[in-house]
Amino acid sequence: MSELVVVGVDGSPSGFDAVAWAADDAFRAKGALRIVSVVETWPYQVPQIAAVEWESSMTERAREILAQAEEIVRERRPTVDVSTRVIAGKASVALREQASEAAELVVGRRGTGGFAGAVLGSVSMSVAGQAPGPVVVVRDGGAAAYGEVAVGVDGSPAAEPALAYAFRQAELRGSMLRAVHAWPPPFALAPDFSCDIEALRESHLRITREQLTPWQERHPEVKVVTDVQCGHPVKTLAGAGERADLLIIGSHGRSGLGSAVLGSVMRGVLHHAHCTVAVVRERH
Structure with a gap:
């Protein structure tokens, strides 16, 4: 099995916490890190031009998020081989597909969507329950090291x-x-x-x-x-x-x-x- 670590990021603080965790784990395993941002399809039933504008806008936003995430990795673990990828589709499905290629998939506890008070995001729960291999759901914020x-x-x-x-x-x-x-x-x-x-x-x-x-x-x-x-x-x-x-x-x-x-x-x-x-x- 490959030592590739895949992490999903959506611009939320929880997602960037997941990137930091994934960078550390890829470093320990001497593996590569792939950062993925999923662009969801146009969610509203309106003329097709809106869908085109939505995809273009969201793709540009995804690239900005990936650049931020890559910077976190390069500052934290500069020796880790890191790549980025924008994927169009449903987030939970796309991440499950990525998991089949990786040693582990890493996600944050909460994303940018859903209810603000939710403890666990729906995408994180869906991926953890259905993706093959290890799925790591990263705790928000820093944590003490217990060894x-x-x-x-x-x-x-x-x-x-x-x-x-x-x-x-x-x-x-x-x-x-x-x-x-x-x-x-x-x-x-x-x-x-x-x-x-x-x-x-x-x-x-x-x-x-x-x-x-x-x-x-x-x-x-x-x-x-x-x-x-x-x-x-x-x-x-x-x-x-x-x-x-x-x-x-x-x-x-x-x-x-x-x-x-x-x-x-x-x-x-x-x-x-x-x-x-x-x-x-x-x-x-």
């Missing part, structure tokens, strides 16, 4: 791409990796059910360690902390993000109930985490 990467582990094969990305990130950063496994308390699902909570915890701990062992053998230099907790996955993962530079979660990409449940966790983490979040889908 820790956190990853959600659930024991399923679908978590493997997230673990691969997490160990790679921890290795490149020289950071500790916190593997977080959250399991809901049984009495929350069935109040009359009684069981040995400690035995359940040991079972979940064993599952987590078994999944981590092959990755630890491949990356012996990465220090791993196993964090198994009884609690709601969204709350537990968001809590881990409070002391992490990057929080990584997987996406099963299944149909039916499994996809709906996991999708709710992904949305919850993206909305509630106070750090940069990477959602990793398996590449088909």
Whole structure:
């Protein structure tokens, strides 16, 4: 897989934060950086001349935004190979297509459109939920460095791409990796059910360690902390993000109930985490 990092930018402060994050990650990976600005098609049903004027105006604006973004990269990481590209189309679709060519896609939490009070932009959510490979949704503004990467582990094969990305990130950063496994308390699902909570915890701990062992053998230099907790996955993962530079979660990409449940966790983490979040889908 290429070490190309693609970042989407739309002129918003959140987008420029994403550019800075992407520049740092491309530098760590010794990869190239492509900055993309998407020009949406004319949104109003009026005479065609307006559409032509709209596209021309928006394309010129996109080039100005790309020039600003490129300047950020050259000042921050002058050795990174950076290129820019203007693409016409629907932003979420265009960015998903770009993701198929890249090692990772980086976007800001909020764009220039939508509601001012929204925590997460619709484009960011759409891309994170559907694009192949890692999609990084960058926290707004600067953040303290904790020297820790956190990853959600659930024991399923679908978590493997997230673990691969997490160990790679921890290795490149020289950071500790916190593997977080959250399991809901049984009495929350069935109040009359009684069981040995400690035995359940040991079972979940064993599952987590078994999944981590092959990755630890491949990356012996990465220090791993196993964090198994009884609690709601969204709350537990968001809590881990409070002391992490990057929080990584997987996406099963299944149909039916499994996809709906996991999708709710992904949305919850993206909305509630106070750090940069990477959602990793398996590449088909």
